Amino acid sequence: MTLIAPPDPARTMPLPLREQADVRDRWLTQRILDLLPGLMDRAGIDLWLIVGREDNEDPVLGTLLPATWLSARRRTILVLHRSDDGVTAAAVSRYPVGQFLPAWSPGEGSVLPAEESQWAEVRRMVAQADPRRIGIDVSASFALADGLSHTDHQELTAVLGPYADRLVSAEELAVGWLETRLPEEVAALHPLNRLVDEVVAEAWSPAVLTVGTTTAADLAWWIRQRLTDLGVAPWFHPMVDVQRAGVAPVEECGVLLPAVPYDAPVLPGDLLHCDVGLSSLGLKADVQRTGYVLRPGEADAPAGLRRALAVGTRLQDLTTTELVVGRTGNEVLAAARAGAAAEGIDGVIYSHPIGVHGHGAGPAIGRWDDQGGVPGAGDRLLHPDTVYALELSVTVSVPEWGGQPVRMALEEGIVLTETGVRYLGDRQTELLLVRGS
Structure with missing residues (x-):
């Protein structure tokens, strides 16, 4: 934890x-x-x-x-x-x-x-x-x-x-x-990606988040203001959403999306998620983080939610394994989805290049609303020294929530080299735990 x-x-x-x-x-x-x-x-x-x-x-x-x-x-x-x-x-x-x-x-x-x-x-x-x-x-x-x-x-x-x-x-x-990065640029992206973790940790601390009062919209605006004050301007408005036991997600284009209103207060037992992008040195970072708001007396998140994150990180592994120089984005997508299907993972892959532009030029690896391959952009070959936002989600039923499906969305910065993939900053492998007070 x-x-x-x-x-x-x-x-x-x-x-x-x-x-x-x-x-x-x-x-x-x-x-x-x-x-x-x-x-x-x-x-x-x-x-x-x-x-x-x-x-x-x-x-x-x-x-x-x-x-x-x-x-x-x-x-x-x-x-x-x-x-x-x-x-x-x-x-x-x-x-x-x-x-x-x-x-x-x-x-x-x-x-x-x-x-x-x-x-x-x-x-x-x-x-x-x-x-x-x-x-x-x-x-x-x-x-x-x-x-x-x-x-x-x-x-x-x-x-x-x-x-x-x-x-x-x-x-x-x-x-x-646009897509090729110098070693010095890649080195600068590590602290830029880690800065997202620091800002999210501050946003989800008791100094900012008052459980029962603070809303997802409040947190999104706080993160945007904080990034601006730090001199790392956001390149899109931060997104913060909440999933809650008893509030079933809604389906849009085949993807489940949270149904808790953005202006509803964050409550104990909520699954809290954010998507944050920032800019510095002419480069962009795009990272998502997920946390659990502890109920009174709890020391960890329910096992079902922890398993959902583990399924998501497994889909990350399946995707990065297929990220090989010389393949096309569509080939990577098809191979990763085949691997996920073989393991019974219900996932959606929509990763994109990132660099001087947030949704950068380079091979598209799926879209959230189209998993059949992206004509044109998905046909481009992968080259070394390129950076991607490894973005995807999985849907997992959570027993502690009465079998309610939960969408676990993940996003990490990665760099593709001749020898494989490296993560930029610190990869999330455990749920962040948010204390109620």
Whole structure:
């Protein structure tokens, strides 16, 4: 059993924003030098054009801007050229873009209006590089790789002339760039995932949770405020729900969902669950935790609830066993579900990549409302050095609750390597015990 302990006042707080910016810019340099050449070779892209306008940025663009840029400025065009010497990173932009080589300055030696001059410089650079395949961010399967706007696509195609025939989807490259993590990034995700445990422990302690008074909605808002105050902004509103003996769950799209109202006070004997996502250093974490509110005189949760968690962790094991580099997301889903069926586990798997975006680019491993495989995104191959939110649930009948079905939902951060899966932070294997007073 795991008792909720008071938060440790000596824990390491997230880095100040200025220090975070230094780290992120250092990572960006390292990613361009160490990751991008191999990713471009794998995708067969010689030149990658990333175009975005202020207030309508390509999602990939934000991952290449300096940390002090919170958005694009006017029209920002990045030109990444693969050569024998690595990748040359240049910016065709009205303002200097961090470490990118400035390739254009409007008004200098040009009789063209600034916008026409900017596109003309792109054409000149493409002609000089003479690439066989020019990658642009258009994709039917991945929204995060589909960031080139209709207008920019039209203008780019027009200015390139005969070179427009060499334009190809950069889907493989864009997804690879978004999903692949440096070792230093993975290392930073361990404390970020552990921070969820600390915030949940605080939220479910008597300092915040008054059994019989505090509601699930109160706890969700408290967690959101706490994350914001800590400087690790949530990337979605925290979800807190309650399951209770005698209150049967409701079915939606084949999945059982808690029926206790969010504005109902938490009571002794309740099963308390939360889903929390936070952001730091340009990375996301997504973790779920489940606890039991002890009744007077109880020292542990009922055996049926403890067994439900054990069934959930078993489904995690079955899923991570099938997470093998070179398989597709749909293959992993089918194999894990077959293993679960063989053991009589009633489970649903809906795991997703996570990185700079919460629901990140990469192979989808099921959806909660569709266990038959995900067309397109589920067909993508798994690659090493990628991070996932291992998200799933099981339904188990609890004898102590009169055989009432309980949905045990779990979610952990994991990293896929060439040698297998590692958990980020501390995996939950026991119910958290919440004291009534």
